[in-house]
Amino acid sequence: MADDKDLLDYIAPVSQNLTNIMTIDNGINEINGVIPSHTNYSLYDNETGFLEYSNFTTDDYCSSNHSHVYLNVTCEFPINYAEPMYGYIAPFLLATTTVANTLIVVVLSRRHMRTPTNVVLMAMALCDMFTMLFPAPWLFYMYTFGNHYKPLSPVQACQAWNYMNEVIPAMFHTASIWLTLALAVQRYIYVCHAPVARTWCTMPRVMKCLIYIGIAAFLHQLPRFLDRQYVPHITVWRGHFEEVCRVEFSPWVNKVSLDAYFSTYFGFRVIFVHLVPCTSLVVLNVLLFKAMRQAQMNRRRLFKENPKNECKKLRDSNCTTLMLIVVVTVFLVVEIPLAVVTILHIISSTIVEFLDYRIANILILITNFFIMASYPINFAIYCGMSRQFRETFKELFIRSVVSSRNGTSSRYSLVNGPRTCTNETVL
Template sequence: MAHDKDWTDYFGDFPNRTRLEDEPAKNFSYYDNLGEEYTNFTSDDFCSSNRSHVYLNVTCEFPINYAEPMYGYIAPFLLATTIVANTLIVVVLSRRHMRTPTNIVLMAMALCDMFTMLFPAPWLFYMYTFGNHYKPLSPVRACQAWNYMNEVIPAMFHTASIWLTLALAVQRYIYVCHAPVARTWCTMPRVIKCLIYIGVAAFLHQLPRFVDRQYVPHLTVWRGHLEEVCRVELAPWVSSLSMDAYFISYFTFRVLFVHLIPCTSLVVLNVLLFKAMRTAQLNRQKLFKENRKSECKKLRDSNCTTLMLIVVVTVFLMVEIPVAVVTILHIISSSIVEILDYNIANILVLVTNFFIIVSYPINFAIYCGMSRQFRETFKELFIRGAVTSRKNGGSSRYSLVNGPRTCTNETVL
């Protein structure tokens, strides 16, 4: 794979084969995976040969020495942790007194992250945990399900999560730096509309990937017996456009609007929020000296919220920027000049995707560690006998929520 620089090496092989005159109607291929011959191959030898491209072969998608321990042994624990952590986030933030424009976005992010990992989980278990990655996948519907659940749908939810993170940073910037505008732009109905627009846009972005390839039945000899497997081909409409035009268009759009622009914007917004937080801290010290405790307390709560969201965005950037860099390098290597060794690129993609998965449960720890409101609500829900300040009437959280409430004084989370 390293010597080719086309899209097929990185995103899947789409062979355009003509049927041989003596080939049966279901594309019988005798030379594939003969029993004794197959056992003489190492996985690297097999994947570098033409035989691996006749049918869908999961072993050849990523370096199996890395994929099997990451996806087969570590991913199940990460999945369980992510499901529990993100479910708790949704439960806590959906409480009536916690429903704010910021928390709605955080809930949507938690759901998108959970679904990003949940959809491919059954296939990752089957392929890597149970060691079936070397087997031909069949029937055709199973191959389609593998493609949708392992590639297309997770990418859709992850794209939505990226845009939601950007929306969260923009929203917080408006709260902190343009408070009067927040009364108009940061209302609950507008935020819900924004979430719907993001979901629709993420779906439309991935829509071509649902129909850009097709799987056809293919008879092969596998370990000494006939086996019907799946052969992956480009959809006719993609062939009519040309493979290069389609993939360059798709991944250029993805690089710009899913990676480059969001990540750059988040870096800028993080810097602006940090500067605003420092300025607010100086104002808080002045208010404290003037003994204006109520305003000082509100400013402190707002700063805590801003700092927590800065940490959330920073963790996001730490795992997203490497993915953006690898994707940009691939675009350059495939369309301009060959600069990428795809053996190394596949390992980098595998590792960067794995660290994205690792980051999913971290937000729960951030909320618990940095938000008193989140901790108090969590204790009320899940720790029996926990004494809360709502019962005592002394929590700033409840006084803010139950009193006059505007978008500019929102410091719930």
């Protein structure tokens, strides 16, 4: 989740006897301990005197046994923060995001709303929604229903947890980041290089761009589908034998070495998923804002010469540009803190260790939670700043209901929507 739940991946330093891999993807982080000398059978792995779990604090519970050997959510997350945020608040965010983004897709898929810009916005809404939908069953099971302290089994369940809670959300969130960058680039072309917009911002080109982004996001996460495996592990849990999942890295990862694999993966992620997109979006936002201010000056001048036609076109184009600036700004506000902490982590784990990882985990958990909370905001932005979006929404969900009750029909009068100077339908 937001989550990608923005789901950021994260390595802790490698010690001599224990490799701790910490993965934080869209609000979810994972600590997998691998002890090569440990066997698949351990009589006292989770022996705690057969006392109830409630008699222990989280720290006591995790330090009093070998729960780091197998998949145990209580010992993988800052549970005091994760449980209220992902167990009690996240279900409401999931419902809100699902409803809001579904409405966005329905409205933008209408015939008169199909434009290159709207297609990108629709793809962003779908990616954000899937980022939260895939891990939702596990968040309910682990946090809402309070099963996080139980060892997860069988192996298939552990694999599903990894894929649905870590890898797939990260894939969709990565695609959403690149789609946001594509949206900003597209709008920059419309506003600052209008003559080439008719060539570069056509519907076929935009559809190809969306396909390329989807393929790139999948390829980026493909190693995460294959970099670890879960094997059955027998332990004693609360007084009885229990089969749990022990995490091991795949042979090919060990062959290329953990340092080489994770340095390559996280180096690529930091540069191309966080640093370059966020920096580019800041620059494009500044350029778009300056262009919009210049357009406002042109609008005042044109109003004196032609108060009806050209002035209206510039006003409509300005409204669309301002709305997209707000969308990108909201994205940057929640993404930049996560990118900063990730970069600091990479520096701390490769050059000089200075981070307190307990605090870093809490900060990233909270940051990812705010990323999830930002997903429904776009619907409010569209409704508040786009006249055509409001009109189409009213036509679909308000006037149609009233008309059906009155036995009359209603149809949106702007079939093709108003046109801007670049021949793009205003959102």
